[in-house]
Amino acid sequence: MERRGEGAYGAVYRAFAEGHPGPVALKLALYPGDERFAREVELLSRLRHPHVPRLLDHGRWLPPGGPPHPFLAMEYVEGVSLYAWARRQRPSSRQVLHVLAELARALEATHAVGGIHRDVKGDNVLVSAAEGRAFLTDFGSGHFVGAAPLTSPPFPPGTPPYRSPEAWRSVRFPLLESAVPYAPGTADDVFALGVTAYRLVTGEYPPAAAPKDPECPVWSLEGAGPPPPRALNVRCCPELSGLVSRMLSVRPEARGGARELAEALEQTARKAGPEADAPLFIAEVSHPLRTWADSPPVLPRGTRPRWRPWLVAGSVGGALMLGAGGMLRVHPGAASAKEPTSLRMGAEDGGTVAVGDSVMTTPVAPTREPSAWSTLGVDMPPKxxxxxxxxxxxxxxxxxxxxxxxxxxxxxxxxxxxxxxxxxxxxxxxxxxxxxxxxxxxxxxxxxx
Structure with missing residues (x-):
């Protein structure tokens, strides 16, 4: 019906499939015989989970006079990204616990079939408008046991702020051609979910784990790890704060598996006290020239004011979240003339948005310039x-x-x-x-x- 975006490796279309009610998300490769599509199809074909968009079909399209291009079609999801949802909904700790539990269950299903997501983050999570259900998307950078590597060292696809400390510790400079690429495991997905939760609750990332970064020592095996979320946002209930800190444990074995984490989140959501029902953020006093999407959430008194515009800009305006197995531009609306440059410069999740996916969401009028999605190569670091x-x-x-x-x-x-x-x-x-x-x-x- 229409093209919704195009990137370095694919284009995404809103389409209708014969015999299928409603629209589907059609993802078409830009390059003939792109092996990424075969790997994505294989991983998605193994997954049947209520919090993972379903793979509906796949095949090859033969353009007139050209070689065949792979395509896949997936369930069409109407909703907004996780961070945009949080800014609009102003959820409580209990609501966040429910959403994180759904995502942990999606990771559990992925790990159970021998897969690794490798790019868990807020902009790869959709919250449906109708049910408020969370979907884990963006399996274009996923991997599964036996799949051939498609990228070069030191890292597979992913977004730097979400990489685990053990991944960063594996890097040796200068990079050599003979270097063995880091192989993420299930603990890396759990850590990335912890970073997602940390930013969701506090509005900023935990300290950087990259080598030679001034904040890096907190991630050493003898380090204390990041400050608990409750230290940055006093409205975060102690139980949620503790579980997020657990996901961000310096030692991978201390994080627990996705199933164990999902059970802990679900149990905590049921048993947490009244404090868990307080909104995590306070709405600003309305201003005639500003909207809720123009500024970061307001923390209550007693909370450390550590907001950084480029960290929260990824959720500004609930912009259309699309993927195309690579860099993807969203068709823009009129950008706000009042918008700070810092928001436009750092609009992507973590300074970069990694590989795209074939899931589309219903667009909301954007208040910033279109997002850019990097490719399956190594992502541009945020600093x-x-x-x-x-x-x-x-x-x-x-x-x-x-x-x-x-x-x-x-x-x-x-x-x-x-x-x-x-x-x-x-x-x-x-x-x-x-x-x-x-x-x-x-x-x-x-x-x-």
């Missing part, structure tokens, strides 16, 4: 690497061919996104390589050994 060149006060990098992105300077690579080399990162469907300052030659007379 510069240590030693990476930075733009000046005017946002210009020192080299004419350099581009300023996320506070760092990058060189554009003239290759197709699917051919990015291991040292490149993908941003809006284009390969970029970080620019580092070369060490200056020594000026002393010290002789080298």
């Amino acid at each position: 510069p690497f240590p030693g990476q060149r930075r733009p000046d006060a005017n946002g210009r990098c020192p080299g004419k061919a350099q581009v300023a992105i996320h506070g760092g300077c990058w060189m554009k690579s003239p290759v197709d996104p699917k051919d990015c080399d291991p040292d490149s990162f993908v941003y809006k469907g284009v390969c970029y390589t970080p620019v580092f300052a070369l060490p200056r030659p020594a000026t002393s007379n010290t002789a080298a050994p």
Whole structure:
């Protein structure tokens, strides 16, 4: 019926299938014989769960005079992303416990068939408008036992702020071609769900786990881990805060499996006291030129004010969440003239949104520029690497061919996104390589050994 978005690897359409009531989400590969589709189809065909959109059909489309392109069709889901739902609904701790339990059950089903999601995050969760039911989506970066790897080291597809500390600890710099890529497990999915819950409850991410980051020591095996959510939002009930901290345990074995976590969340939702029914956020006093979507939730007194606009911008406006197995642009509406630049610059989840999916949601008039979805390659990090060149006060990098992105300077690579080399990162469907300052030659007379 209409094309809803196009990315580096696929395009998504709203379609109607003969014999199927209502619309379906049709995902069509942009490249013939794309192996990603076969892997996604295999994983989704194993799943039958009320909180995972159903795979309806798959096959190959033969364009006139061209090679066949794989496609798949999935259940059409009307709803909004998890973070957009939270901003509109202002849920209580008990409501969040129910949603997290549904997602944990979806992960349990995925793990039971030998699969790993590998990109759990708020923008890959849809909450249906009709029932308020949570759906785990975006299986385009998923993996299952026996599947051939499709990406280069150090990481498989994913979004950096959601990567586990053990994943980051596996990285050795400089990256070598012979490096063995990190293999995520079920504990990585549980950790990513914990990061999702942390941001959902507090409005920001836990401390970064990336190597050489100033906050990284909290994730060492001897570290204390992140502060509990209740320390940032006093309205979070102690039981929910404790379960989120458990999901973010430094040691993978302490997090527990998805089934064990789902049971704990369900039990807590049933038994938690009246404190669990208080809204997690307080609505702002209305302003004629502002709406609820224009500003972050307001925390109560006694809560640490640590809001960062780029962290909450991913849920601004409940924009259309679509996926196309790669970078995907959403058709924009009129952007707000009052919108801060910081919100537009950091609109994606975690500074990046990883692989797309074939699930579509009902659009809501966006209040920001369209989101960009990165490809199955390594995602652009949300902030510069240590030693990476930075733009000046005017946002210009020192080299004419350099581009300023996320506070760092990058060189554009003239290759197709699917051919990015291991040292490149993908941003809006284009390969970029970080620019580092070369060490200056020594000026002393010290002789080298």
